[in-house]
Each structure stands twice: as C-alpha cells, then as structure tokens.
Amino acid sequence: MSPPIDDSPRARFVAGMRVMTPPLVGVLPFGLVTGVASTAAGLTLLETMAMSVATFSGIVHIVAVQLYAAGAPIVVILLTAAVLSLRLVMYSAGLSPWLAHLPLRWKLAVSYCLTDHAYALSVVDFTHHPQRANKHWFILGGGVLSFVAWHVAVAAGVLLGAQVPPRWSLDFSFALTFLALLVAVVHDRPTLVAALVGGGASLVTYLLPLRLGPVTAALAGIAAAIVWNTLEARWSGR
Amino acid sequence: MVWAMIVGAGLVTFLMRFSFLGTVNPHALPERFRAALRFVPPAVLAAIVLPQVLIRDESVHLAPDNPRLLAAAAALAIAWFSKSVVWTLAGGMIALWAAQWFLGRGA
Numbered sequence: 001m002s003p004p005i006d007d008s009p010r011a012r013f014v015a016g017m018r019v020m021t022p023p024l025v026g027v028l029p030f031g032l033v034t035g036v037a038s039t040a041a042g043l044t045l046l047e048t049m050a051m052s053v054a055t056f057s058g059i060v061h062i063v064a065v066q067l068y069a070a071g072a073p074i075v076v077i078l079l080t081a082a083v084l085s086l087r088l089v090m091y092s093a094g095l096s097p098w099l100a101h102l103p104l105r106w107k108l109a110v111s112y113c114l115t116d117h118a119y120a121l122s123v124v125d126f127t128h129h130p131q132r133a134n135k136h137w138f139i140l141g142g143g144v145l146s147f148v149a150w151h152v153a154v155a156a157g158v159l160l161g162a163q164v165p166p167r168w169s170l171d172f173s174f175a176l177t178f179l180a181l182l183v184a185v186v187h188d189r190p191t192l193v194a195a196l197v198g199g200g201a202s203l204v205t206y207l208l209p210l211r212l213g214p215v216t217a218a219l220a221g222i223a224a225a226i227v228w229n230t231l232e233a234r235w236s237g238r
Numbered sequence: 239m240v241w242a243m244i245v246g247a248g249l250v251t252f253l254m255r256f257s258f259l260g261t262v263n264p265h266a267l268p269e270r271f272r273a274a275l276r277f278v279p280p281a282v283l284a285a286i287v288l289p290q291v292l293i294r295d296e297s298v299h300l301a302p303d304n305p306r307l308l309a310a311a312a313a314l315a316i317a318w319f320s321k322s323v324v325w326t327l328a329g330g331m332i333a334l335w336a337a338q339w340f341l342g343r344g345a
Contacts, residue, residue: 026323033327047240054248063286064247074242081247084282085254090275093258104260111256172306172334173327175290176313180326182283183317194277199284203298206289214285221281226274 005132012134016141019125023117027146028153033173034058035157036164040171041065045158052154056112056147060084062174063214072211080215091119098126098135106136113143189232194225305337 038048043065055061060081067077091114099110122139125132164170186195198221205213205220291310292298302308313330320326 029324029327043240047244050241051244051247054244055251057251059282059286060247060251064243068240068243074239074246077243078246078250081250082254083278085251086278086282087275088251088254089257090272090278092255092260093272096258099259107259108256111259112252114255114259169331169334169338172290172309173331175287175306175310176327176330177323178283178287178290179310179313179330180317180323182280182287183314183326184321185279185283190277191280195280195284198281199288202285202288203292206293206296213289214282217285218278218282221285222274222277225277225281229273229277 012137013141016138020142031153032157036161039161041069197224309334
C-alpha cells in the first residue's frame with residue numbers, strides 16, 4: 001500500500017524544495033566563485049547582488065562583469081549574454097507543454113525560476129508523474145530554495161573575494177568551474193566538435209576588437225557542430 | 239553604465255527563459271532548431287574556458303611552463319573521472335598552486 005498522493009500546492013512546493021537540496025552542494029561553490037569574480041571586476045556588494053538577482057545565472061553574471069571590466073561596449077555585453085543564455089530557450093520550450101495552461105503571472109514566476117537544475121529536476125518529475133497537479137508549485141519550491149541559497153553564496157563570495165590576495169589566483173576558479181560544466185555537456189561527437197571548434201576559435205578571436213571574441217568563437221563552435229551533425233546524418237543514412 | 243548592464247543582462251536572460259513559456263506554441267519549434275540548441279553549452283563553455291587558461295598578456299601560452307595549462311590538464315582529468323564541480327575546483331586550485339610554486343622555484 002502506497003500512501004495517498006498529496007498534490008496540494010503546499011506538498012508540491014515542499015517536494016520541489018526537497019529534490020533541489022542535493023544539487024545545492026555543487027551550486028554553492030559556483031555562487032561563491034560568482035561573488036569573487038564580480039568583486040574582482042570592480043562591482044560593489046550592492047551592484048553584485050543586483051546583477052545576481054537580475055540574471056539569476058552564474059555564467060551570464062561572471063562573463064558579463066568580466067567583459068564590463070575589460071571595457072566592452074554594452075551592446076557586446078548584451079549580445080554575449082544572449083548567446084550564453086540561449087540554452088534557457090531550450091528549457092523554456094521543454095517545459096512549456098506542461099505549463100501552457102497557467103495564467104501569465106505564474107508563467108512569469110516559473111520563467112524566472114528556470115535554472116539548469118530546475119529544468120533537469122522538473123523534466124524528470126513531470127515525465128514520471130504526468131498526472132500530478134500543481135507542477136508550477138513544484139518548480140516554485142525548488143526555485144525559492146535555490147534563489148535563497150544562491151544569493152547567500154554570492155554574498156559570501158563578495159566578502160571572501162575582498163579578503164584574498166591576488167597571488168592566490170582565485171580568478172582561476174571561474175575557469176575550473178566552467179571546465180567541470182564543459183566535461184558534463186560533452187557526451188557525443190557533435191558536442192565534442194562544438195567544444196573543440198568553439199575553444200580553438202577563441203584562441204584566435206580574442207584578437208577581435210570590442211571584446212567580440214567569446215561570442216564569435218561560441219557561434220563558430222555551434223555552426224561547426226551543426227555542419228558535423230548534418231554530414232554525420234547523411235553518411236549514416238547512406 | 240554598470241546599471242545599464244545589470245538591467246540589460248537581466249532582461250536578456252529573463253526573455254530567454256520566458257520565450258516559449260510565455261509565447262510560442264512549443265510544437266511549432268522546428269526539430270533542427272532544437273538540435274542546434276544542444277550544441278550551445280559545449281561551444282560557449284569551451285570558448286570561455288580556453289582563453290582563461292591559455293591567454294596571458296594578450297598572447298597564447300601553449301608551452302608547459304604555463305602553470306594554468308598544467309592545472310587545467312589535471313582538472314580536466316579530475317572532472318572526467320569524478321563528474322564533480324567541487325572536486326574539480328579543489329583539485330584544480332591545488333594543482334595550480336603546486337605548479338606556480340614549482341615553476342617559480344625553477345625561474
């Protein structure tokens with residue numbers, strides 16, 4: 001006998017919080033690193049927290065403030081932020097069939113909560129329990145927990161970043177965090193091509209004016225993977 | 239300028255999250271577009287990581303006397319086997335400090 005299923009908003013909210021708890025172990029160091037990076041780029045505590053609340057994305061936050069510190073024009077910063085957050089479009093599309101019926105204010109709230117982990121955890125839950133109600137409360141529960149934890153970590157990073165001397169090379173921790181994420185997203189040949197071409201191109205495009213290097217290199221990597229994928233499909237279809 | 243970035247970057251990121259939830263019918267999303275989005279994370283992350291490891295003072299440093307290259311190689315191995323951000327971060331920083339200390343003595 002399984003216990004009766006509780007699909008109340010409250011129960012779904014708590015369930016969302018519960019599944020979000022283990023991934024926080026990996027998220028908190030990234031939040032720290034984001035706070036350190038933001039301080040190194042010259043942002044104050046207030047500006048860092050505003051940037052963190054506005055973007056709710058470590059990658060966009062770190063790369064944008066680095067471009068800002070390097071004197072990139074605002075248009076280039078926003079263009080780069082757009083490419084960095086393109087994967088969020090994929091998440092938005094992935095969850096929308098389950099949430100299409102919601103009123104606008106819920107769609108706005110749920111959209112804000114849509115981080116990498118929120119997407120991954122929600123897809124698993126919604127696929128396994130398609131009949132369960134209050135899916136938006138599930139996302140909101142995880143979202144509120146990760147929002148609080150994330151901003152505490154970023155604030156701690158700001159305070160830490162102000163203490164640590166430069167010879168500790170703490171800026172290298174951003175590269176390491178991204179490296180760990182990179183290894184996790186390369187899982188077949190087209191994604192490997194995207195990484196090799198994107199990374200290789202970045203060693204040439206850094207010479208481009210206006211700090212257009214990262215966005216250009218990323219687009220080159222995406223284009224190369226699309227071409228590779230198309231050719232591979234054609235060969236295997238023969 | 240800093241506040242323009244904060245508001246602008248926040249708006250851009252939110253619009254990406256809101257894109258399909260807020261507007262378009264998801265079934266209208268072409269399969270090719272969906273496939274292409276899969277390549278965004280590896281391309282973006284590699285384009286950010288490699289310059290941070292290899293570029294110093296506006297030029298590429300591919301020789302083994304670059305402590306960041308040695309530390310990144312160690313971190314890559316740790317990331318591959320552990321699949322953990324925490325271990326990669328810890329191991330990579332220790333490798334960097336070790337490489338800096340070792341290379342600093344030789345110089």
